[in-house]
Amino acid sequence: xxxxxxxxxxxxxxxxxxxxxxxxxxxxxxxxxxxxxxxxxxxxxxxxxxxxxxxxxxxxxxxxxxxxxxxxxxxxxxxxxxxxxxxxxxxxxxxxxxxxxxxxxxxxxxxxxxxxxxxxxxxxxxxxxxxxxxxxxxxxxxxxxxxxxxxxxxxxxxxxxxxxxxxxxxxxxxxxxxxxxxxxxxxxxxxxxxxxxxxxxxxxxxxxxxxxxxxxxxxxxxxxxxxxxxxxxxxxxxxxxxxxxxxxxxxxxxxxxxxxxxxxxxxxxxxxxxxxxxxxxxxxxxxxxxxxxxxxxxxxxxxxxxxxxxxxxxxxxxxxxxxxxxxxxxxxxxxxxxxxxxxxxxxxxxxxxxxxxxxxxxxxxxxxxxxxxxxxxxxxxxxxxxxxxxxxxxxxxxxxxxxxxxxxxxxxxxxxxxxxx
Amino acid sequence: xxxxxxxxxxxxxxxxxxxxxxxxxxxxxxxxxxxxxxxxxxxxxxxxxxxxxxxxxxxxxxxxxxxxxxxxxxxxxxxxxxxxxxxxxxxxxxxxxxxxxxxxxxxxxxxxxxxxxxxxxxxxxxxxxxxxxxxxxxxxxxxxxxxxxxxxxxxxxxxxxxxxxxxxxxxxxxxxxxxxxxx
Numbered sequence: 001x002x003x004x005x006x007x008x009x010x011x012x013x014x015x016x017x018x019x020x021x022x023x024x025x026x027x028x029x030x031x032x033x034x035x036x037x038x039x040x041x042x043x044x045x046x047x048x049x050x051x052x053x054x055x056x057x058x059x060x061x062x063x064x065x066x067x068x069x070x071x072x073x074x075x076x077x078x079x080x081x082x083x084x085x086x087x088x089x090x091x092x093x094x095x096x097x098x099x100x101x102x103x104x105x106x107x108x109x110x111x112x113x114x115x116x117x118x119x120x121x122x123x124x125x126x127x128x129x130x131x132x133x134x135x136x137x138x139x140x141x142x143x144x145x146x147x148x149x150x151x152x153x154x155x156x157x158x159x160x161x162x163x164x165x166x167x168x169x170x171x172x173x174x175x176x177x178x179x180x181x182x183x184x185x186x187x188x189x190x191x192x193x194x195x196x197x198x199x200x201x202x203x204x205x206x207x208x209x210x211x212x213x214x215x216x217x218x219x220x221x222x223x224x225x226x227x228x229x230x231x232x233x234x235x236x237x238x239x240x241x242x243x244x245x246x247x248x249x250x251x252x253x254x255x256x257x258x259x260x261x262x263x264x265x266x267x268x269x270x271x272x273x274x275x276x277x278x279x280x281x282x283x284x285x286x287x288x289x290x291x292x293x294x295x296x297x298x299x300x301x302x303x304x305x306x307x308x309x310x311x312x313x314x315x316x317x318x319x320x321x322x323x324x325x326x327x328x329x330x331x332x333x334x335x336x337x338x339x340x341x342x343x344x345x346x347x348x349x350x351x352x353x354x355x356x357x358x359x360x361x362x363x364x365x366x367x368x369x370x371x372x373x374x375x376x377x378x379x380x381x382x383x384x385x386x387x388x389x390x391x392x393x394x395x396x397x398x399x400x401x402x403x404x405x406x407x408x409x410x411x412x413x414x415x416x417x418x419x420x421x
Numbered sequence: 422x423x424x425x426x427x428x429x430x431x432x433x434x435x436x437x438x439x440x441x442x443x444x445x446x447x448x449x450x451x452x453x454x455x456x457x458x459x460x461x462x463x464x465x466x467x468x469x470x471x472x473x474x475x476x477x478x479x480x481x482x483x484x485x486x487x488x489x490x491x492x493x494x495x496x497x498x499x500x501x502x503x504x505x506x507x508x509x510x511x512x513x514x515x516x517x518x519x520x521x522x523x524x525x526x527x528x529x530x531x532x533x534x535x536x537x538x539x540x541x542x543x544x545x546x547x548x549x550x551x552x553x554x555x556x557x558x559x560x561x562x563x564x565x566x567x568x569x570x571x572x573x574x575x576x577x578x579x580x581x582x583x584x585x586x587x588x589x590x591x592x593x594x595x596x597x598x599x600x601x602x603x604x
Contacts, residue, residue: 076507078502080549109546123457124465131457132464140454192457202603205470210546211470219602264471270472271535273542277527280596286521288532291600393527 011343014336015364017315019346045082047109056352067342069093071102072170082110085152087174090303090321096348096356097160098177099235106152106175106275107239109162109210112259113341115245119207121189121227125264128194135243137231138184144226145182146249146251151295151322155280157399159387159406166419169305172406172418174312178356181247182230183288192263199265204246207261214255215269216248218294224249227260250325250354251293252401254279270363282395295325297384297401299332299359299376310414313367316347324378328352331377332359338407338421339386353379370410371419387420472541476586479540482563483581486569492559493566495597496548504527505570512548520592530571536588539564540580561585571594 058341062069069092076084083267086105088098116135122129155175158165167359194254195218202221216225228247229236238240241258248256254274269275269291278410281289299322304310318336322329327350333342359374390404409419426468428556436562472478493505502508505528506515525532530538544560555563565580574580580588 080510083549109549109552122460122465122468124469125471129457130460130465132460133457137454137456137458140456142452188453189457192453192455199431205545207469211473211550211552213541213545217600217602262468262470263431264469265472266473268473270478270541272539273538273546276534276538276596277529277532278483282525282527286525286595288520288596289599290596291598293600356466396523398523 004199010137010364011361012335012337012340012341014362014370015333015366016318016336016343017362019344019361034192037112038310042083044111053085070173071105072168081109082107085154087170088177089170090174091169091308092304093302094319094358096178096321096350096352096358097232098179098356100179100232100234101242103150103177103179103231103237104152104175105152105235105239106253107208107258109208112208113164113238114207114243114259117199117294119243119261119373120270121244121260121261123189123193123265124262126195126196126200127190127265129192131189131193131391133189137224138229138244140182141169141188142242142332143182143230144185145230146352147178147180147352148247148249149176149178149356150247150253150256150293151177151205151323151325153254153292153295153400156298156404156406157403159404160397160399164420166306166418169300169302171187175253176321176356178323179231180233181226181228182233183226183228183247186225186227186246186263189406191226192223193265195265198267201266201269203262203264203266203270204260204261205264206241206245206257206259210260211261211275213256213270213272214257215266215291216246216255216293216380219284219334220248220251243305243395247295250295250327252279252295255293258302271336279400281400282367283393283395284395284396286395291399292406295323296383296401297324297326297329297376297378298322298403299329299374299384300304300406301374301408304372304410304416305408306416306418309416310410311364312414313365316363316365316370317360318363318374320357320374321347321356322359322374322376323354323356324376324380324382325354326378326380326382327354327403328379329357329359330381331376332357332375334359334361334363334372335375336370336372339373342375365414369412371407372410373405373407375405426465438584456483460601470545472537472544474586475536475537476537476582478538479582479585481582482557483507483579484558484560484562484565485575485579486562488559489562489564489566489569494557494562496555497563500551502548505567513567517571517591517597529567530573530591532592532595533590534581534593536564536568536573536585539567540585 071086152175301320345359507514516531
């Protein structure tokens with residue numbers, strides 16, 4: 001028998017359905033549509049775009065009806081255009097790959113227009129042989145490619161606001177993206193240069209106007225760091241570090257230095273401006289933590305979310321993304337009653353370590369006020385904290401590494417707001 | 422007979438592979454094309470901007486706050502404000518003693534752990550519209566001026582590769598490492 005909203009099983013209170021509801025419900029539909037194509041077109045209708053051949057080939061932009069899907073919340077320091085951020089429109093996306101044109105941005109002095117023929121990657125400092133690599137020579141090295149997220153550690157920083165800010169999912173949490181990153185394991189190049197025993201850190205510097213620089217411990221570099229040259233199959237976009245960037249799976253975006261020019265092997269960190277003044281995490285005792293590299297376990301409901309209002313009682317799909325800098329997502333739980341009861345969401349097929357993971361679940365909204373929230377758990381057993389738990393031990397206005405649960409409130413009109421419980 | 426011939430070939434290939442180190446622990450050893458070009462000290466000198474808290478990497482030259490104040494009004498004041506306060510792009514002075522209080526105000530003076538970072542950052546990135554246009558003497562002088570505004574050094578104190586790492590920042594004890602190599 002086909003399942004209808006009248007005989008379904010609920011997995012948690014306030015309408016959360018069994019996570020397999022859509023799979024089962026989908027089986028029965030579609031039969032009536034098949035035969036129409038067998039008929040001749042005489043007496044039949046055509047849409048205007050069916051009455052003549054379409055546009056020429058070779059276009060690569062999105063449909064003109066989807067042009068609103070663009071980088072959101074573009075903002076820069078007063079008087080500048082390249083010292084700020086833009087965000088991935090996560091509420092409009094599906095799947096785990098962020099199209100390159102929609103990858104978030106966080107720059108410190110604009111996007112350099114680098115000629116790859118002149119660009120060199122230099123490895124120097126505490127090495128046996130200081131070396132320089134051209135793009136051409138790097139192309140001959142072993143390449144690896146992995147689907148992994150990149151998140152700015154300032155992502156979701158607006159969530160520290162004492163009153164909930166009414167912003168779309170992208171403007172709250174859009175400093176996260178996920179790509180297939182391709183490039184050369186940095187270990188190969190460092191082995192070629194020969195690290196001296198005193199070499200314990202590297203200092204990576206970009207060739208942007210600010211020469212953005214970060215120190216990274218050698219263990220991470222030798223473990224899984226890559227010199228990324230490709231993103232989603234094509235050369236990096238200029239806004240993502242063309243022609244090459246450092247990529248550190250699971251670690252904060254700022255340390256993945258874009259437009260990478262030099263790697264100096266050192267005995268310790270350089271204490272650059274962006275690892276002390278910025279991207280350090282102040283505690284409530286006045287002590288700040290340096291080198292808080294890994295990104296915590298996190299999930300966000302992207303739909304329904306602010307601006308994607310509900311249009312009346314009935315069945316909806318709660319959808320979102322989850323990720324962890326420590327490995328794979330193990331499960332995502334959903335609540336529609338403000339965290340009193342929880343049901344496990346369905347994870348989409350691709351559950352990869354340190355990558356965005358899709359979750360969804362069917363939800364029957366009965367038209368009464370609801371509070372929906374998601375909670376991710378990773379394979380190491382890390383559980384996404386509540387907002388209250390996240391604040392414990394932190395200074396009031398510290399905002400890096402915010403990974404707490406966020407709640408969307410639904411009112412009787414189906415309008416959605418960012419709410420604190 | 423046929424199989425033994427194949428086995429022989431296979432064994433020979435294996436020996437060659439082992440000789441070429443392809444099966445060594447470090448898988449990259451045998452296959453890296455080794456295309457890095459060895460570079461000279463002169464070249465490194467030109468591209469190395471790294472300054473360490475120990476002072477390692479600081480260049481020759483020097484400057485004090487008196488010269489720095491003049492340079493600041495020309496190159497920096499428009500964005501960072503008079504006396505490095507109240508500008509559109511952030512305060513570089515003030516906020517002292519607020520870091521452990523209810524509303525921490527992070528500035529170079531109230532928050533930064535090492536004076537060397539000021540030199541490193543100005544030389545890399547400032548003035549914002551024209552990075553790389555200041556001489557080392559000028560960067561030392563501007564660094565001295567910002568330190569002086571924050572009460573770290575006197576107005577005549579000369580900052581150079583020896584003195585700058587010794588300038589003790591007010592919040593130098595305010596940091597711990599969240600990273601440990603065992604992670």
